[in-house]
Amino acid sequence: MVSQATMPRRGTHVDQKAKHILIVGGGYVGLYTGLRLQRLLRNELRSGRVRITIVSPQSYMTYQPFLPEAAAGNLSPRHVVAPLRRVLSKVRILNGKVTKVHHANKSVTFEPGTGPSKEIDYDILVMAAGSISRTLPIPGLTDAAIGFKSVGEAVALRNRVLALFDRADSTDDEQVRRRALTFVVVGAGFAGVEALAELEDMARDAVRYYDTLSEDDLRWVLVEASDRILPEVGPEMGKWTLEELRARGIDIKMRTLLESCEGGHVALSDGDRFESATIVWTAGVKASPVVNAGDLPLDERGRVKTTTRLTVAGTRDAFAAGDVAGVPDVTNPGQYCAPNAQHAVRQAKVLAGNIVRHLQGRPLVEYRHKYVGSVAGLGLHKGVANVYGVKLHGFPAWFMHRTYHLSRVPTLNRKVRVVADWTLALFFKRETLSLGEIESPREEFKAAAATG
Structure with missing residues (x-):
């Protein structure tokens, strides 16, 4: 029996034996x-022979490489996300999270927002x-730091930095000013370096x-445990980036750990x-906790242990890709594909094709993509950039x-909106004001209610 949670939209024929x-x-x-x-499955979806459901906490996909530009005000936050329901008109979207996978029974436990x-x-x-x-x-x-993986964190960080400028400009207390104008980023990979560089x-x-403020009053600190920054662009470009950021007055501490940040x-x-009133944590990622709640x-x-064909190792009817999957890199034996957008987008293409092949009983193909290099924005x-061995900067x-x-x-829709934001920025200065109250919109009303 098909559960109500996974029923297709009204008006679509449903085959009770449809592949889900x-x-x-x-x-x-x-x-x-x-x-x-x-x-690829247009006809099958139309006839009801196949159904597709996506479970996601958010109703949108975030294009994370643009988060630093959203934090800096170069792009509207709404333009760095793609609405799932609009883009995937033939797919059922359920907002919530999977808390347990029972692949032996081919079912998952779904927990909606409410x-x-x-x-x-x-x-x-x-x-x-x-x-x-x-x-x-x-x-x-946990109490003092903020991450940098979601559009909400990017917007909150932007509002915080600008609100702290307001605080520092409105006080004569030197200790308050110094604390407000000191910004710390922990982790010198893509997320940390780009976030710090764009915000600075x-x-x-x-x-x-x-x-009452000047550039000399600002202190930016980048803390990195290793002896390199931006390892993805190679040693030469990483060294250039280090020199560039230090020339901008950024204090970069290599081979250094954050020991505590209480209060x-x-x-x-x-x-x-x-x-410091602002501590940003970007020191690495780990697979979603759902992988520990199941039998994969x-x-x-x-x-998730994954084969080169993007199937879950030793398991039938299960596929995996992206950051949650350990995909062997066939172009670099003994290594795994890096957890980045470049691999994820390409893996998705192969994965979808392999699902169709699986449904048709045809042999699956390997995921093969040689890493072409990396690019990073610094403001x-x-x-x-280091792409196909070509090294560029500036x-x-x-x-x-x-x-x-x-x-x-x-989607073309999002591309046009991004270009429009960039084009407007050629003629008008970016907005530099904090809208921090949008993160707690009821505070003013509650204060008014408290006064009777």
Whole structure:
């Protein structure tokens, strides 16, 4: 019997024996797999012989490489996400999370945002739940820090930085000012470096509008445990990035650990101690916790154990890809595919094709993609790139960064909106004001109610 939770939209014929494809996760892999299956299984979906369901906590997919630009105000936050229901018109979207996978019974436990949990049956499972921030048991981290993986975190961080400018400009207390104008980013991979560089670039524009503040009052600190930053772009470009950021006055601490940050009091392993009202944690990711709540095999890194054909190892009717999956890299034997958008988008294409082949009883194909390199934005007109061995920095790299990621943004609608934002930025200055009250809109009303 087909549960109400997985029924297709009204007006669609339902075959009680329809093959049900359940995709856990609505990120890169979830969206692109669903999008391609819509095309490849158009007739089957129309006739009701196949049904597709995506379970995702959000009703949209976030294009994470554009989060730094959203945080800096170069892009509208709404333009770095793709609405799942609009893009996947033939797919049933359920908002909530899968709390347990019972693949032996071909069912999952689904927990909606509100209401009781329910069981959803399937014929084919796709694990595409992505990753979450990998944290460490550092005193104060949970209370004092913010991550940088969601559009909500990017917007909150932007509002926080600008609100702290307001706070510093409105007080004569030097300790309050110093704390407000000290910003710490932990982790020097893509997320950390791009977030810090874009925010620092935005701050240079914003500080000019404050009578008592100057660029010299701002302190930006990047904390990295290893001896390299941006390892994805190679040693040479990583060194150039290091020199570029230091030339902008950013304090970069290599081979340094965050020991504690209780109450905003930052203690580093090099002995440095200072106060900061903004601590951003970008020191790595780990597979979604759903992988630990089920009967799918895991690899040594806690990811779903996956074959080169994107099937779950030793399991029938189950596929996996993206950050949640340990996919062997056939172009680099002994290694795994990196957890990034470049692989996720391409894996989704192969995964969807293999699902169709599986339904038709045809042989599956291997996922094969040689990593072509990386691009990173470091603020307006600044960037670094290493693509096919070609190393660029400055404006050419920045232009390549934008061009490449624009080509990867899903749907023409979103591409046009992104280009429109960039075009307007050529003629008008970006907005540098905090709208922090949108994160707690009832506070003013509650205060008014309290006064009677």
